[in-house]
Amino acid sequence: MPDQRPEQSAEQSPFDLAEGDPFGPYTLPYGVFSTADTPGRRRIGVRFGRHVLDLGALPGALPAVVRAPHAELLAAPTLNPLLAAGRSVWQEVRAAIRAAVTDPAHRTAVTPLLRPLADVTLHLPFEVADYVDFYASEHHATNVGRIFRPNGAALPPNWKHLPIGYHGRSGTIVVTGTPVVRPNGQRKAPDDAAPTFGPSARLDIEAEVGFVVGTPSTLHEPVGLDGFRDHVFGVCLVNDWSARDIQAWEYVPLGPFLGKSFATSVSAWITPLDALDEARTQPPARDFPLLPYLDDSAGEAGGIDLRIEVSINGETVSRPPFSAMYWTAAQQLAHMTVNGASLRTGDLFASGTVSGPEPDQLGCLLELTQGKGPYLQDGDEVTLTAWAPGPDGARIGLGEVVGRVLPAPDLGR
Amino acid sequence: MPDQRPEQSAEQSPFDLAEGDPFGPYTLPYGVFSTADTPGRRRIGVRFGRHVLDLGALPGALPAVVRAPHAELLAAPTLNPLLAAGRSVWQEVRAAIRAAVTDPAHRTAVTPLLRPLADVTLHLPFEVADYVDFYASEHHATNVGRIFRPNGAALPPNWKHLPIGYHGRSGTIVVTGTPVVRPNGQRKAPDDAAPTFGPSARLDIEAEVGFVVGTPSTLHEPVGLDGFRDHVFGVCLVNDWSARDIQAWEYVPLGPFLGKSFATSVSAWITPLDALDEARTQPPARDFPLLPYLDDSAGEAGGIDLRIEVSINGETVSRPPFSAMYWTAAQQLAHMTVNGASLRTGDLFASGTVSGPEPDQLGCLLELTQGKGPYLQDGDEVTLTAWAPGPDGARIGLGEVVGRVLPAPDLGR
Numbered sequence: 075m076p077d078q079r080p081e082q083s084a085e086q087s088p089f090d091l092a093e094g095d096p097f098g099p100y101t102l103p104y105g106v107f108s109t110a111d112t113p114g115r116r117r118i119g120v121r122f123g124r125h126v127l128d129l130g131a132l133p134g135a136l137p138a139v140v141r142a143p144h145a146e147l148l149a150a151p152t153l154n155p156l157l158a159a160g161r162s163v164w165q166e167v168r169a170a171i172r173a174a175v176t177d178p179a180h181r182t183a184v185t186p187l188l189r190p191l192a193d194v195t196l197h198l199p200f201e202v203a204d205y206v207d208f209y210a211s212e213h214h215a216t217n218v219g220r221i222f223r224p225n226g227a228a229l230p231p232n233w234k235h236l237p238i239g240y241h242g243r244s245g246t247i248v249v250t251g252t253p254v255v256r257p258n259g260q261r262k263a264p265d266d267a268a269p270t271f272g273p274s275a276r277l278d279i280e281a282e283v284g285f286v287v288g289t290p291s292t293l294h295e296p297v298g299l300d301g302f303r304d305h306v307f308g309v310c311l312v313n314d315w316s317a318r319d320i321q322a323w324e325y326v327p328l329g330p331f332l333g334k335s336f337a338t339s340v341s342a343w344i345t346p347l348d349a350l351d352e353a354r355t356q357p358p359a360r361d362f363p364l365l366p367y368l369d370d371s372a373g374e375a376g377g378i379d380l381r382i383e384v385s386i387n388g389e390t391v392s393r394p395p396f397s398a399m400y401w402t403a404a405q406q407l408a409h410m411t412v413n414g415a416s417l418r419t420g421d422l423f424a425s426g427t428v429s430g431p432e433p434d435q436l437g438c439l440l441e442l443t444q445g446k447g448p449y450l451q452d453g454d455e456v457t458l459t460a461w462a463p464g465p466d467g468a469r470i471g472l473g474e475v476v477g478r479v480l481p482a483p484d485l486g487r
Numbered sequence: 488m489p490d491q492r493p494e495q496s497a498e499q500s501p502f503d504l505a506e507g508d509p510f511g512p513y514t515l516p517y518g519v520f521s522t523a524d525t526p527g528r529r530r531i532g533v534r535f536g537r538h539v540l541d542l543g544a545l546p547g548a549l550p551a552v553v554r555a556p557h558a559e560l561l562a563a564p565t566l567n568p569l570l571a572a573g574r575s576v577w578q579e580v581r582a583a584i585r586a587a588v589t590d591p592a593h594r595t596a597v598t599p600l601l602r603p604l605a606d607v608t609l610h611l612p613f614e615v616a617d618y619v620d621f622y623a624s625e626h627h628a629t630n631v632g633r634i635f636r637p638n639g640a641a642l643p644p645n646w647k648h649l650p651i652g653y654h655g656r657s658g659t660i661v662v663t664g665t666p667v668v669r670p671n672g673q674r675k676a677p678d679d680a681a682p683t684f685g686p687s688a689r690l691d692i693e694a695e696v697g698f699v700v701g702t703p704s705t706l707h708e709p710v711g712l713d714g715f716r717d718h719v720f721g722v723c724l725v726n727d728w729s730a731r732d733i734q735a736w737e738y739v740p741l742g743p744f745l746g747k748s749f750a751t752s753v754s755a756w757i758t759p760l761d762a763l764d765e766a767r768t769q770p771p772a773r774d775f776p777l778l779p780y781l782d783d784s785a786g787e788a789g790g791i792d793l794r795i796e797v798s799i800n801g802e803t804v805s806r807p808p809f810s811a812m813y814w815t816a817a818q819q820l821a822h823m824t825v826n827g828a829s830l831r832t833g834d835l836f837a838s839g840t841v842s843g844p845e846p847d848q849l850g851c852l853l854e855l856t857q858g859k860g861p862y863l864q865d866g867d868e869v870t871l872t873a874w875a876p877g878p879d880g881a882r883i884g885l886g887e888v889v890g891r892v893l894p895a896p897d898l899g900r
């Protein structure tokens with residue numbers, strides 16, 4: 075009966091997810107979107123399959139499922155109020171959303187709130203407070219140490235005693251899809267007499283996992299290992315774009331600056347920490363005894379079995395395993411606050427480049443090419459994706475991070 | 488006639504400033520205050536002598552002087568909206584405030600808006616976006632290099648080619664008067680077999696000058712040397728508290744982290760850049776030719792003749808001259824954005840420790856004691872003050888930064 079609107083009957087229901095879809099009812103990551111009809115109105119949404127559930131409208135559609143006190147949090151234009159609301163609210167809201175998308179009784183009410191992903195524009199989902207970047211992969215740190223400091227020890231002496239980290243630039247954190255303009259800067263090869271200025275010739279990626287702080291902490295009160303779940307809301311993917319030539323010339327003695335501050339891309343979706351319970355795994359054995367504030371030999375397993383994939387122009391170049399990280403996110407949080415520094419809602423801390431032991435598990439081109447290049451060309455598009463094992467064989471997805479390299483501006487100097 | 492209310496006749500008028508008062512009509516720095524009767528209500532004020540002019544009330548009191556469009560900016564609870572309004576607004580508002588405090592015709596209207604400094608509580612005057620700390624004193628960098636790296640060159644090879652900087656923690660920037668709790672952390676002497684944990688035994692100060700960004704910039708569009716005045720609103724004093732033992736163990740290879748992230752104190756008053764016109768001075772001669780984006784040999788003199796005084800428990804220990812800084816704030820801003828990184832309203836960048844060539848001009852205890860200590864003891868109170876020459880022999884003051892050291896918390900581990 076070809077006259078009976080075959081387009082509609084062929085169109086899949088939003089509730090019929092593809093086999094293995096990493097954004098099923100066990101994932102439910104949060105983001106911020108707008109639509110073409112009201113481009114200035116940012117709304118919170120949850121990804122479900124190939125659709126976005128309009129969370130701002132959910133309390134009105136399902137008043138018996140979403141409690142009224144949460145309506146204001148879900149109607150905000152960023153995730154920050156929800157992040158600040160604390161773990162018990164996160165759990166309650168998540169349970170309500172899961173009921174909304176899984177209980178057939180709600181299907182009629184929920185269907186109008188589901189918009190195809192293709193019809194929305196995604197935005198940076200939260201206002202970033204402080205951004206800290208760690209250096210937590212032993213494989214990465216060893217490989218980079220050998221390349222940057224060929225005549226010294228690969229790992230600095232502090233590396234296995236504390237998770238090395240540094241502060242990055244919050245103001246240039248951009249959402250997936252934002253083009254990345256090749257930076258200009260100073261660089262100087264060892265044999266050059268003086269530095270020269272121009273576009274970075276060694277533009278690189280760093281595949282990382284980011285942790286988003288929800289509940290703030292109090293100045294002078296460290297957050298211990300067991301405070302991790304109370305303070306961290308969720309997880310995103312991060313591409314910490316790096317200009318290796320600029321970085322190599324500038325980073326001694328105070329660390330990376332312009333080599334990394336031009337852009338840091340994050341996924342549009344924040345996957346709740348609670349979605350990753352099944353993926354918990356023991357971190358690698360530690361070679362040195364840890365000071366008590368970092369000693370996680372008892373308690374919850376701090377590793378996460380996240381499988382990352384890095385592709386450039388559609389071709390997979392690496393599959394870094396997050397489970398191989400020496401330092402866990404809980405250890406990073408404990409370290410970051412042990413001096414009394416406080417956390418704010420919207421703080422983001424990233425793992426550092428994720429690299430595994432194998433040559434096809436390295437998280438940046440510096441390592442993948444053993445320092446020889448080639449690095450990124452103008453026009454290259456880099457995509458990071460990741461998933462973790464979930465309940466019942468489900469996959470738990472992290473939002474993808476895509477960025478395309480645009481040519482450096484000609485500054486005429 | 489002792490019965491005729493001698494208290495009142497002895498009380499000085501707010502308009503009778505003491506000889507040499509650095510907060511006269513040429514200074515007029517901005518801050519945020521509250522009062523005991525409405526402690527939750529933060530208001531913008533301008534310091535005038537020993538009083539604070541309530542700026543939120545000024546448009547109502549002097550409608551012919553303060554244009555209506557600016558009333559909303561001045562009624563805000565932080566300086567951020569004023570900072571974002573741009574240079575022409577800053578100049579117009581400043582001219583109106585100067586008229587308000589100098590024209591006798593306005594005295595009756597203005598007097599009720601002047602509150603004694605002793606009656607107000609001062610707050611962090613703006614929401615800090617990104618915080619960057621530079622390392623711009625050749626004397627400081629040389630002295631520290633000799634102490635931290637006795638077997639290497641005092642200055643790293645990049646030092647005279649670019650202003651070295653790094654990102655710090657915005658979330659732990661505190662206003663003057665906030666106690667500074669001694670941080671706990673890891674430290675390891677070279678001869679120790681392993682790091683130990685406990686209160687820093689080498690707590691230090693760093694006397695610095697901070698620059699507050701008003702007008703934001705656009706991603707991918709560098710701000711050149713000549714954009715400095717359009718983007719920078721004003722100047723404050725900064726004490727970048729530093730735990731030298733924690734810093735020494737952690738800072739290779741990615742720079743300072745917990746050794747500095749526990750507290751950074753700033754003055755409560757932001758002195759407008761325009762107040763420092765008379766203090767402009769040529770920076771020291773440069774030893775190497777600079778790349779064009781940093782070359783300030785033509786154009787406005789980039790140095791500022793600010794005379795800083797550091798005192799501990801009331802005793803002056805140093806008088807660092809800001810005019811001796813090798814890199815200027817305009818060069819720092821040009822460098823920070825040359826890779827395309829954007830500025831946000833509320834960005835703060837600090838000069839790095841200000842040290843001059845003489846032994847009584849050093850800006851931290853590490854240098855003042857040649858690395859041998861003693862460092863700060865619990866209970867010590869550190870005060871930074873500074874002034875610059877202004878018109879007609881006037882002094883232009885920066886707000887003081889005071890901080891008292893409290894003992895480290897006992898973390899029981």
